[in-house]
Amino acid sequence: MSGAKVRIGLIGGGGMGRGHLNTFKKIEEGEIVGVADPSPQSRERVVKDFNLPVFASAAELIEATGPAGCVIASPHPVHLANALDCFKRGVHVFTEKPMTSKISEADAMIAAARKAKLMLAVMFQMRGNIATRRAKEILDAGTLGEIRRVNMIHVGLRTNAYYRICPWRGRWQSEGGGVLVNQSPHTLDRVVYLTGMPATVLARTMTFGHPIETEDQAEAMLLYPNGATGYLFMSTAEAPAMNRLEISCDRGRLVIDDDNNKLLLGKLPGSCREFLATNPEEWGSLKGEWSEVDLTPRPGEETGHIVCLRDFCRAIRDNRAPMVTGEDGKRSLELANAITYSSFAGAEVKFPLGRKAYDELYAFGVANGEGSSLTKLIPLWRKSQAKPAKASKASKAAKPARKAARKAGKRK
Ligand SMILES: NC(=O)c1ccc[n+]([C@@H]2O[C@H](COP(=O)([O-])OP(=O)(O)OC[C@H]3O[C@@H](n4cnc5c(N)ncnc54)[C@H](O)[C@@H]3O)[C@@H](O)[C@H]2O)c1
Numbered sequence: 001m002s003g004a005k006v007r008i009g010l011i012g013g014g015g016m017g018r019g020h021l022n023t024f025k026k027i028e029e030g031e032i033v034g035v036a037d038p039s040p041q042s043r044e045r046v047v048k049d050f051n052l053p054v055f056a057s058a059a060e061l062i063e064a065t066g067p068a069g070c071v072i073a074s075p076h077p078v079h080l081a082n083a084l085d086c087f088k089r090g091v092h093v094f095t096e097k098p099m100t101s102k103i104s105e106a107d108a109m110i111a112a113a114r115k116a117k118l119m120l121a122v123m124f125q126m127r128g129n130i131a132t133r134r135a136k137e138i139l140d141a142g143t144l145g146e147i148r149r150v151n152m153i154h155v156g157l158r159t160n161a162y163y164r165i166c167p168w169r170g171r172w173q174s175e176g177g178g179v180l181v182n183q184s185p186h187t188l189d190r191v192v193y194l195t196g197m198p199a200t201v202l203a204r205t206m207t208f209g210h211p212i213e214t215e216d217q218a219e220a221m222l223l224y225p226n227g228a229t230g231y232l233f234m235s236t237a238e239a240p241a242m243n244r245l246e247i248s249c250d251r252g253r254l255v256i257d258d259d260n261n262k263l264l265l266g267k268l269p270g271s272c273r274e275f276l277a278t279n280p281e282e283w284g285s286l287k288g289e290w291s292e293v294d295l296t297p298r299p300g301e302e303t304g305h306i307v308c309l310r311d312f313c314r315a316i317r318d319n320r321a322p323m324v325t326g327e328d329g330k331r332s333l334e335l336a337n338a339i340t341y342s343s344f345a346g347a348e349v350k351f352p353l354g355r356k357a358y359d360e361l362y363a364f365g366v367a368n369g370e371g372s373s374l375t376k377l378i379p380l381w382r383k384s385q386a387k388p389a390k391a392s393k394a395s396k397a398a399k400p401a402r403k404a405a406r407k408a409g410k411r412k
Contacts, residue, residue: 006030006313009067009091011058011082012074013037013046015166016096020071021050023305030313036061037074058085068316069119071309072096075168077176080105083120087112092119094312094322097185099329101176102362103337104355106330113326121312121322122329126186127193128307130295131256131263135194135247138254138265138293145250145271150195150222150230152245154187158236163212170212172369176362178214180205180336184234187243189332190256191232195247197331198222198230200350205343207373209237213365215374220339232339252288263293343374344381 006029010017013035024032034053035046043054055061058070062085069092072082080100083093093113099106099122113120126132138144168174169182180188200223205215216237222230243258250271255264266288268275275286297303302310308323315322334351337358342349344361364384369377 006069006316007033007065007067008313009033009058009061009065009070010035011037011061011070011072011086012096013042013054014039014073017042017071017073018046018049020073020305020309021046021052023309026306027310027313029310029317032071033067034061034065058082059089062086062089062091067091069094069312071312075174076101076181077174080109083109084112087116087118090116090118092121092312092316094121094123094309095329096123097189097329098181098333098336099326100333101181102358103330103334103353104359106326106333107355110326110330119312119315119322120326121308121315122324122326123305123308124186124189124193124324124329124332125303125305125308126190127324128301128303129258130297130301130303131258131261131293132190132194133301134263134293134295135245135254135256139194139247139249144252144254144267146226147195147224147228147247147249148272149228149248150191150224150232150246151248152187152191152230152232153242154184154232154234154244155238155240155242156183156236157239157241158183158210158216160210163210170210170214170216172213172362172365175214176365177336177340178205178207178212178216178218179234179236180215180218180339181333183236184218185332185336187234187245188232188335189329190245191230192331192335194245195228195230196224197335197351199225200348201335201338201342202348203339203342205340205374207375208235211373213369213372213374213377215340215343218339218343220342261295263295264290265293266290344378345385346382 008030010032021032036055036058037043038056046052046054070086072079072095074082076098079095083095086093099109163170170178201220203220205218208217210216217235220232245256247254250273251268253266268286268288272286311323334353338349338353341358341361364381368380
């Protein structure tokens with residue numbers, strides 16, 4: 001392709017969409033040629049602030065402007081329909097996180113891209129953070145040895161007004177989840193990106209402090225295939241804010257402290273496992289040497305949304321895979337959905353998460369969750385899983401949920 005800018009359509013001109021319109025002003029490789037949004041108010045604001053052609057649907061946008069790719073920044077439950085509209089018309093897709101609200105739809109999006117031989121890219125801009133980049137380099141170099149433990153805390157307060165002003169948030173019908181699919185996908189993605197997928201998850205979610213239907217707090221215990229363990233905590237109902245990831249390995253530890261923009265590296269003189277086995281002293285100790293990793297960006301390193309958006313334009317121009325593919329981007333969604341499923345079932349869930357089982361739980365949320373909270377919905381769902389004749393004895397109360405969790409781990 002010549003030096004011409006890659007023509008990009010934007011689907012969804014709300015808060016994030018307008019952010020992307022501003023970012024595109026700094027991207028030499030691409031340009032936004034039009035915006036699709038069913039809301040007349042959103043379209044009016046786009047025309048006023050950006051003077052771009054606007055359309056009521058993705059189909060109209062594509063037919064009128066012929067973009068090479070589209071950026072999807074609509075609410076997540078409509079990402080799949082928007083993506084299918086693009087693939088049907090031969091247009092590459094870059095979707096905001098999360099790809100969709102449920103894993104079966106992410107599978108469908110990936111399959112549609114593959115069938116159409118088109119690109120599917122996902123927004124996970126936290127991968128461009130300098131601390132994330134350096135942590136990845138250190139882990140990939142292998143000097144810290146095998147991962148033993150992971151600890152992630154992501155706390156980002158959201159007021160009731162936040163949910164009231166954008167009423168699609170925190171509802172089963174219009175969002176399909178809470179903190180797990182809206183505020184924490186980036187931090188979940190970073191866990192999976194740096195440490196891989198766990199083998200199982202045991203979780204608890206709750207509607208803790210907001211008048212919403214879905215989870216504003218989630219915590220999960222992970223077990224990795226190598227026996228390493230993990231603990232994740234996510235909340236929009238706690239303060240002060242905290243974003244921290246610890247990865248403990250056999251030969252040292254990494255601590256990403258986003259609030260203070262620090263990456264700490266603790267190096268052991270050798271393997272902890274070997275030391276445990278061979279040190280003869282009763283009180284032998286293994287001390288780490290701590291240092292702060294330099295987080296000065298290297299020449300050409302960018303951070304923020306521009307990393308992924310520029311990459312999308314370049315990937316189209318150069319006919320290569322994007323920085324975060326659909327396959328890669330769906331892993332943290334599968335973890336998020338499994339945390340929800342485990343919490344409902346009150347039992348450990350194995351990966352891969354059963355698609356049919358999760359679709360059924362999601363449909364239950366949509367059908368029964370309106371105006372409710374997880375405090376009421378989870379017991380209601382458990383009751384729905386119980387076989388009427390066998391559920392009478394208190395000692396058997398947890399059985400149907402455990403059975404459901406096994407089903408979720410098996411059924412695809
Ligand atoms: N990467 C990030 O840092 C980041 C930050 C915020 C939001 N997001 C993601 O961006 C997406 C949008 O979030 P937001 O905060 O901008 O929401 P928003 O409510 O501010 O904007 C959504 C826009 O999409 C429009 N829309 C609704 N249905 C549509 C459809 N079928 N087709 C096209 N447009 C449609 C709405 O009218 C609205 O203008 C979400 O998936 C969210 O998770 C990502």
